Amino acid sequence: MRAEVPGFRLGNVLATSFTGTLSERRGDSVERIPTPDRLVEWLAVSGLAVESCTTAQLELARELREAIHAAATAAATQNALPAAAVQVINDRSAQGRAAAVLTPEGERRWRLSSPSAVEDALGVIAADAISIIAGERDGKLALCASPTCQAAFFDTSQSRTRRWCDMNTCGNRQKKARFTAKKRGISEPG
Secondary structure (H helix, E strand, O other), X not given: OOOOOOOOOOOXXXXXXXXXXXXXXXXXXXXXXXXXXXXXXXXXXOOOOOOOOOHHHHHHHHHHHHHHHHHHHHHHOOOOOOHHHHHHHHHHHHHOOOEEEEOOOOOEEEEOXXXXXXXXXXXXXXXXXXXXXXXXXXXXXXXXXXXOOOOEEEEOOOOOOOOOOOHHHHHHHHHHHHHHHHHHOOOOOO
């Protein structure tokens, strides 16, 4: 029987959804792409279907994920971008050979150079990270207010004051903690 693997946290922004494949970074971290097959599944649900993935490609993906997280965190806190993270993001972006294509329905999709081109998919993710970190898109990078999460996310709300990477997970968890504390008569921050 296959061990239960946590579900994916998918958002509207590819790069920050990708960093969410490792969640609860400041608590008991949850790895959502523990195997090459899980990376293939994540890429498929993210519109970047590949047929297969090697352990080496999974390691490249994790390296990119951590580089995006480091650079996005620095940008969100208005600190200098880490040079090593920038290098990894740039390298993955340059190595990819994906092309943007238009569907008959008028939607943009990605065409990878071959069905097993994980590097192409990583190039798309890196290019997405570059566009949000460089400030080319309407929104702002922020960090989740959950003390155990602290994930970088791209806030596109009108007021740009969103506090949680995902209201269905971190936001609800914090609301529940406040409610429970209030019931007990304890005041908790947050």
